Amino acid sequence: MGTSEWHCEKRSSFINEDLESAPETGSLSIIVLGASGDLAKKKTFPALFNLYRQGFLPADEICIFGYARTKISDDELRNRLHGFLVKEKDASPEQLQDVSKFLHLIKYVSGSYDSENDFHLLDKKISEHESSTNSAEGSSRRLFYLALPPSIYPSVCKMIKTCCMNKSDLGGWTRVVVEKPFGKDLESAEQLSTQIGELFEEPQIYRIDHYLGKELVQNMLVLRFANRLFLPLWNRDNIANVQIVSKEDFGTEGRGGYFDQYGIIRDIIQNHLLQIFCLVAMEKPVSLNPEHIRDEKVKVLQSVLPLKDDDVVLGQYEGYRDDSTVPDHSNTPTFATVILRVHNERWEGVPFILKAGKALNSRKADIRVQFKDVPGDIFKCKKQGRNEFVIRLQPSEAMYMKLTVKQPGLEMSTVQSELDLSYRQRYQGVTIPEAYERLILDTIKGDQQHFVRRDELKASWEIFTPLLHSIDKGEFKSIPYQPGTRGPAEADELLLEKAGYVQTHGYIWIPPTL
Numbered sequence: 071m072g073t074s075e076w077h078c079e080k081r082s083s084f085i086n087e088d089l090e091s092a093p094e095t096g097s098l099s100i101i102v103l104g105a106s107g108d109l110a111k112k113k114t115f116p117a118l119f120n121l122y123r124q125g126f127l128p129a130d131e132i133c134i135f136g137y138a139r140t141k142i143s144d145d146e147l148r149n150r151l152h153g154f155l156v157k158e159k160d161a162s163p164e165q166l167q168d169v170s171k172f173l174h175l176i177k178y179v180s181g182s183y184d185s186e187n188d189f190h191l192l193d194k195k196i197s198e199h200e201s202s203t204n205s206a207e208g209s210s211r212r213l214f215y216l217a218l219p220p221s222i223y224p225s226v227c228k229m230i231k232t233c234c235m236n237k238s239d240l241g242g243w244t245r246v247v248v249e250k251p252f253g254k255d256l257e258s259a260e261q262l263s264t265q266i267g268e269l270f271e272e273p274q275i276y277r278i279d280h281y282l283g284k285e286l287v288q289n290m291l292v293l294r295f296a297n298r299l300f301l302p303l304w305n306r307d308n309i310a311n312v313q314i315v316s317k318e319d320f321g322t323e324g325r326g327g328y329f330d331q332y333g334i335i336r337d338i339i340q341n342h343l344l345q346i347f348c349l350v351a352m353e354k355p356v357s358l359n360p361e362h363i364r365d366e367k368v369k370v371l372q373s374v375l376p377l378k379d380d381d382v383v384l385g386q387y388e389g390y391r392d393d394s395t396v397p398d399h400s401n402t403p404t405f406a407t408v409i410l411r412v413h414n415e416r417w418e419g420v421p422f423i424l425k426a427g428k429a430l431n432s433r434k435a436d437i438r439v440q441f442k443d444v445p446g447d448i449f450k451c452k453k454q455g456r457n458e459f460v461i462r463l464q465p466s467e468a469m470y471m472k473l474t475v476k477q478p479g480l481e482m483s484t485v486q487s488e489l490d491l492s493y494r495q496r497y498q499g500v501t502i503p504e505a506y507e508r509l510i511l512d513t514i515k516g517d518q519q520h521f522v523r524r525d526e527l528k529a530s531w532e533i534f535t536p537l538l539h540s541i542d543k544g545e546f547k548s549i550p551y552q553p554g555t556r557g558p559a560e561a562d563e564l565l566l567e568k569a570g571y572v573q574t575h576g577y578i579w580i581p582p583t584l
């Protein structure tokens with residue numbers, strides 16, 4: 071790599087204000103590899119469309135290239151994407167016009183993922199766009215989004231490096247965005263990291279985890295470090311346990327073939343929930359510099375003790391194996407509860423319960439911080455429940471603090487209530503951006519704060535690899551559960567008995583009205 075390119079990429083380690091104050095201009099080519107796939111049409115292109123509508127992708131600078139093996143024309147790709155960008159029957163004429171203008175920024179190139187000829191053709195098309203935008207020589211930016219299975223990352227990265235790098239000596243950049251699952255265990259993830267690391271510098275690689283783009287996940291560091299209230303409370307002296315939960319009320323739905331290779335731990339827990347765990351448990355970073363944040367995340371991951379079998383419950387919903395792409399005797403978990411124990415001064419003795427499951431009784435993702443009982447309880451209200459700080463990531467973003475208060479009236483009795491910040495009520499008319507939208511914008515700005523660094527990834531695989539190997543060998547069995555339930559009863563026993571969670575009974579939430 072030329073020194074000028076390295077110089078440019080190093081900007082990503084500057085603080086955010088610096089990036090905001092120096093927006094780059096010049097041609098921007100976004101190349102979506104795997105353009106015919108599910109992720110591309112459901113997430114990547116809609117996110118790009120939203121960025122375009124908000125003016126972040128100026129039409130005189132941008133060209134979006136879809137690349138895949140399927141032989142289709144530009145117009146066929148545009149037609150396929152149309153329905154994912156807008157619901158025709160609900161759309162206004164202006165919206166339909168926006169969609170049409172956006173779709174005309176998209177070109178399609180068909181080719182295989184290991185052919186230099188095909189990638190040279192892609193490079194030619196990108197270069198044509200770069201010359202046509204008349205940008206100052208060298209200011210061309212190339213963002214490659216790999217919406218592909220990880221098994222072909224090495225070959226695609228090699229093709230990009232050999233055929234498609236930004237040719238400038240005067241600036242501009244080439245970046246690659248890679249999706250999870252990044253490897254299947256420690257060894258395969260490290261192997262993949264090494265292969266890609268031989269081709270690109272770390273500041274050029276954006277390992278995306280879309281949970282890091284969710285509004286309330288992005289709020290976590292602000293909540294913890296910009297509020298005096300939380301600073302002295304956020305530790306083992308006050309917090310009894312923390313739950314980080316992702317529940318889905320649908321099964322693998324046509325993704326059984328993929329899912330069976332991975333299971334719920336690799337699909338959700340090792341990445342999405344563990345990233346949230348880092349933000350909840352890490353120490354305060356020196357600054358918002360992405361490297362400072364990621365240094366702290368690595369430290370807390372390295373403080374997690376080896377998992378104990380007794381701290382894990384696995385489940386598989388009944389009917390999962392009916393999918394013809396799932397083997398008849400599959401032991402792959404579709405549900406898991408795992409207790410992490412952190413060996414450091416702040417968290418020793420506080421269980422962090424990570425729970426994820428498919429085909430459960432509800433769809434939600436939340437972080438639940440449960441505080442310890444009040445010592446010397448003169449009101450005798452312990453049985454009603456403990457203070458809990460709940461951050462609901464989805465649906466309907468909210469955060470609420472469950473408190474014991476005096477029951478209004480003449481009696482001196484207590485009741486459970488809450489301080490409630492429901493986003494829909496508090497921020498009316500504000501559209502919360504989609505996670506992918508935000509993260510793609512970060513890749514264009516060169517901000518790696520919300521992306522996973524190589525050593526972070528390694529530390530996260532170190533935690534789960536022994537358990538995953540024992541599941542793969544069939545040594546750890548998944549307990550069957552009925553779809554539409556809370557998962558195996560053993561998981562609640564683990565939560566209540568081993569993690570010391572105290573359930574609040576009789577708490578009734580009355581939604582706020584205006």
Ligand SMILES: NC(=O)C1=CN([C@@H]2O[C@H](COP(=O)(O)OP(=O)(O)OC[C@H]3O[C@@H](n4cnc5c(N)ncnc54)[C@H](OP(=O)(O)O)[C@@H]3O)[C@@H](O)[C@H]2O)C=CC1
Nearest residue numbers: 313315438460468469470488490491492562573574577579
């Ligand atoms: N701003 C807002 O929108 C607010 C909404 N509310 C709503 O009020 C309701 C009650 O709130 P809240 O108490 O926080 O949440 P819930 O009653 O949904 O859950 C409380 C906790 O108990 C667990 N739990 C439920 N059943 C069992 C069981 N059988 N065994 C063990 N654990 C169990 C839940 O686990 P799991 O997650 O696994 O189900 C969760 O951790 C919710 O619907 C909430 O969304 C409350 C305040 C503000």
Ligand SMILES: O=C1O[C@H](COP(=O)(O)O)[C@@H](O)[C@H](O)[C@H]1O
Nearest residue numbers: 280281316318337338342435464
């Ligand atoms: O990465 C994944 O995430 C989705 C859940 O994402 P969400 O933003 O809808 O919560 C999950 O369904 C899928 O299995 C997994 O691969």
